[in-house]
């Protein structure tokens with residue numbers, strides 16, 4: 559039997575250089591785009607909905623679920639090639655994944671890293687879950703943070719308090 563010589567791909571060579579074993583390489587680094595890291599386990603579905611990642615989106619997307627993390631046990635990660643994030647998208651992400659970090663990647667390097675942070679007043683980002691709330695008739699919305707962990711938002715119009723899972727995106 560002749561043993562075939564398997565040539566290593568550049569990717570595998572890079573993984574070796576970084577000290578990873580070949581079977582530990584999950585998803586390769588991206589050249590341009592964004593990496594949303596440290597998403598709480600199980601929340602990547604919601605985040606991808608916020609970002610409009612559906613059958614019509616054109617970007618190359620990697621969705622990693624239940625990735626072992628040094629600090630928090632398991633986490634989710636989303637990598638999107640060739641696009642950025644709007645302020646509104648970032649605020650929505652902060653609602654469902656307050657621990658997330660957003661990394662902006664250019665030429666394979668992390669050129670910006672920031673935390674998805676909720677502003678004092680969350681305006682025009684999500685609708686009030688209360689169907690009778692006047693804000694829904696006016697096509698406006700404004701909430702303020704009542705409690706950070708677990709997150710509770712109070713509607714400035716009907717004054718009811720809501721948890722993140724009560725909002726739809």
Ligand code: CTP
Nearest residue numbers: 586587588589593595637659661663666667668
């Ligand atoms: N990443 C990527 N492509 C690149 C650069 C980074 O996909 N070209 C990913 C990394 O795999 C990681 C995230 O972006 O999931 C952040 O990268 P980096 O800042 O290098 O990692 P850490 O220092 O571990 O980040 P943190 O301190 O935020 O945990």
Ligand code: ZN
Nearest residue numbers: 686691713716
């Ligand atoms: Zn309301």
